[in-house]
Amino acid sequence: MKSIYHILALSTLYALYAQQASYTKQIHECDSLAKHYLEINPLQSLYYAHIAHKESIVQTDSANIAYFATLIGVAHKRLGNYDSALFYYQKNLQINQKQKYSAGIAGAYNNIAFVYKLMAKYDLSIEYYLKALAENEKSNHIKNQITILNNIGNVFSDQNQFKEAMRYYKQSADLAIKYKYEESYAQAINNIGEIYFKQKKYDSAEAKFRESFAIKKKYNKPRMLATAYGNLSKVFYAKKEYDSAVRYAQKTLEAYTSYQDINGINAAKMHLASCVSELTKNHTIIDPKTTYWEVIKNASQRKDKNNLVHALYELSKYYAKEKEMDSAYFYLLQYIKYKDSIHNIEVSEKINELLTRYEAAQKQRSIDSLKHQNMLKENQRKQSELKTKMAMAGLSLFFVISASLLYLYHTKRKHHNEIKQKNAIIEQSLHHRELLIKEIHHRVKNNLQIISSLLNLQAHLSKNNIDELIKNSQDRIYAMSIIHEKLYQADNLEAIDFKDYIEKLMTYFEKSYELDKKQILLQTDIVPIKLDIDTLIPCGLIINELVTNSIKYAFEPHQKGIIKVWTEVKERKCTLFIKDNGKGLPKDFNPDQSKSLGSKLIKGFAQQLKAELNYYSEQGTLVSLSFNF
Numbered sequence: 135m136k137s138i139y140h141i142l143a144l145s146t147l148y149a150l151y152a153q154q155a156s157y158t159k160q161i162h163e164c165d166s167l168a169k170h171y172l173e174i175n176p177l178q179s180l181y182y183a184h185i186a187h188k189e190s191i192v193q194t195d196s197a198n199i200a201y202f203a204t205l206i207g208v209a210h211k212r213l214g215n216y217d218s219a220l221f222y223y224q225k226n227l228q229i230n231q232k233q234k235y236s237a238g239i240a241g242a243y244n245n246i247a248f249v250y251k252l253m254a255k256y257d258l259s260i261e262y263y264l265k266a267l268a269e270n271e272k273s274n275h276i277k278n279q280i281t282i283l284n285n286i287g288n289v290f291s292d293q294n295q296f297k298e299a300m301r302y303y304k305q306s307a308d309l310a311i312k313y314k315y316e317e318s319y320a321q322a323i324n325n326i327g328e329i330y331f332k333q334k335k336y337d338s339a340e341a342k343f344r345e346s347f348a349i350k351k352k353y354n355k356p357r358m359l360a361t362a363y364g365n366l367s368k369v370f371y372a373k374k375e376y377d378s379a380v381r382y383a384q385k386t387l388e389a390y391t392s393y394q395d396i397n398g399i400n401a402a403k404m405h406l407a408s409c410v411s412e413l414t415k416n417h418t419i420i421d422p423k424t425t426y427w428e429v430i431k432n433a434s435q436r437k438d439k440n441n442l443v444h445a446l447y448e449l450s451k452y453y454a455k456e457k458e459m460d461s462a463y464f465y466l467l468q469y470i471k472y473k474d475s476i477h478n479i480e481v482s483e484k485i486n487e488l489l490t491r492y493e494a495a496q497k498q499r500s501i502d503s504l505k506h507q508n509m510l511k512e513n514q515r516k517q518s519e520l521k522t523k524m525a526m527a528g529l530s531l532f533f534v535i536s537a538s539l540l541y542l543y544h545t546k547r548k549h550h551n552e553i554k555q556k557n558a559i560i561e562q563s564l565h566h567r568e569l570l571i572k573e574i575h576h577r578v579k580n581n582l583q584i585i586s587s588l589l590n591l592q593a594h595l596s597k598n599n600i601d602e603l604i605k606n607s608q609d610r611i612y613a614m615s616i617i618h619e620k621l622y623q624a625d626n627l628e629a630i631d632f633k634d635y636i637e638k639l640m641t642y643f644e645k646s647y648e649l650d651k652k653q654i655l656l657q658t659d660i661v662p663i664k665l666d667i668d669t670l671i672p673c674g675l676i677i678n679e680l681v682t683n684s685i686k687y688a689f690e691p692h693q694k695g696i697i698k699v700w701t702e703v704k705e706r707k708c709t710l711f712i713k714d715n716g717k718g719l720p721k722d723f724n725p726d727q728s729k730s731l732g733s734k735l736i737k738g739f740a741q742q743l744k745a746e747l748n749y750y751s752e753q754g755t756l757v758s759l760s761f762n763f
């Protein structure tokens with residue numbers, strides 16, 4: 135009976151082993167075929183990757199599910215199916231996050247960011263690139279850091295933010311040189327060359343392209359050579375050497391076609407069409423108009439906004455060259471429409487916010503690391519002190535005669551430690567103060583730029599009245615200087631007393647304009663609230679403009695004037711009122727059409743606060759400003 139059980143058990147184990155061996159073999163074969171076809175036939179690659187992915191799900195093999203999800207995403211990206219690529223990259227990310235696999239998480243972030251860049255969703259692209267960079271910094275994966283810095287530069291380059299793009303490309307190149315990653319260095323200097331090209335520095339661009347090309351030729355990879363050929367073709371085109379431009383453009387298209395990069399094929403076809411259209415003969419290579427229409431259709435279907443915008447622009451130029459001006463104008467309008475959808479202020483602001491958060495997080499990591507090191511040192515010091523005390527206690531048991539000497543030694547040691555602790559507290563306080571000073575310096579720098587802009591505007595609009603220019607500028611500068619006075623006096627940079635600030639500003643107006651002689655009375659009724667400096671500065675400058683306008687223009691000679699400033703606060707919303715009993719606003723007054731610098735500043739600062747601004751003219755002038763804080 136026992137022998138039968140043994141036979142059954144061995145049979146079961148053998149069946150399980152055979153099943154696992156079959157699964158392993160099938161996965162290996164599908165993986166090899168999927169990777170083989172990825173460069174030459176992405177659709178075929180997708181077929182084999184899906185088979186392996188389904189088998190991995192059946193076997194609940196998380197590692198292979200994540201791996202083949204990425205492979206499917208890459209194939210969809212090559213085919214231009216960006217939504218599908220994002221879907222499978224997100225599946226990969228979820229598995230890696232569940233497994234807490236840092237390298238997999240970083241890779242998923244990078245892949246998602248790249249697809250968002252192709253879709254011209256630059257804010258999302260930057261968000262995921264920064265996440266990928268942070269993950270790779272945690273694991274100290276230098277090569278991936280080099281690649282991601284390059285990719286971030288590409289996002290800025292697409293938006294023609296050349297200074298920011300160049301900064302990230304140079305960081306990438308410096309790391310590649312330091313750690314001897316030659317291929318990564320070639321890509322970084324190629325991208326630097328593209329910035330020079332966009333700035334029309336063609337000789338500098340060509341030098342970088344050729345340096346990059348010399349490295350890429352050694353590795354003979356179609357993907358690397360495609361960009362190298364393309365960039366050299368662009369230089370020849372810019373220099374009007376069209377025969378050479380066409381020759382390299384054809385090589386670019388051949389390279390992209392060899393591994394079925396749809397995005398690259400579209401870009402290469404457009405450039406070849408542009409080169410051919412400049413030739414006086416040999417138009418049989420490619421038909422420019424048909425090519426542009428084809429790219430527009432493909433790019434629209436695949437949500438490839440960059441190639442779509444480029445194709446619309448080139449088609450508009452083509453029709454203009456053929457003197458078909460209605461068509462040229464139509465496609466130019468389409469180009470402007472799509473270009474504006476890619477490059478807009480909100481996206482730029484979100485990108486800047488993401489970069490600021492990332493840099494702040496980097497600083498916080500440095501601070502946390504320093505705190506951790508200090509904690510370790512403090513623990514070591516305490517352990518050392520504890521050992522010393524224990525040694526002294528033990529010695530006192532054996533050396534009763536020297537107790538008095540040991541006591542003196544212990545007292546001296548304790549006094550030394552107290553001094554050391556106080557020094558540490560002082561050092562920590564100085565470090566905190568240094569951080570405050572740096573932050574204040576940053577605020578001062580920003581506000582000096584505001585002052586400089588105000589002076590330039592005032593000088594432009596008040597060329598014939600120097601006294602008014604100086605007085606107006608003096609008022610605005612003082613309105614800001616009070617804030618910095620409060621800032622230097624406070625430990626908390628995020629909270630300045632609004633009531634205290636307004637009362638001090640009103641005192642300045644009373645003295646500066648000698649209001650007692652002019653029979654003008656200033657009254658305030660301010661609810662005490664705390665405002666941060668970014669809210670207080672525009673608010674203070676608005677108060678300055680409105681109060682000085684009332685002082686200068688609201689009252690008839692010898693009229694007893696009253697200017698009242700008060701606030702109403704409800705939850706996190708503050709409404710500021712400024713009223714005078716003067717002659718009121720002109721009947722035809724329209725703040726949106728006013729050409730005065732004061733009105734423009736009030737409107738601009740109200741928009742900066744995202745505030746609601748209203749003017750009323752009843753028994754004088756009343757202005758209300760409602761904003762969140």
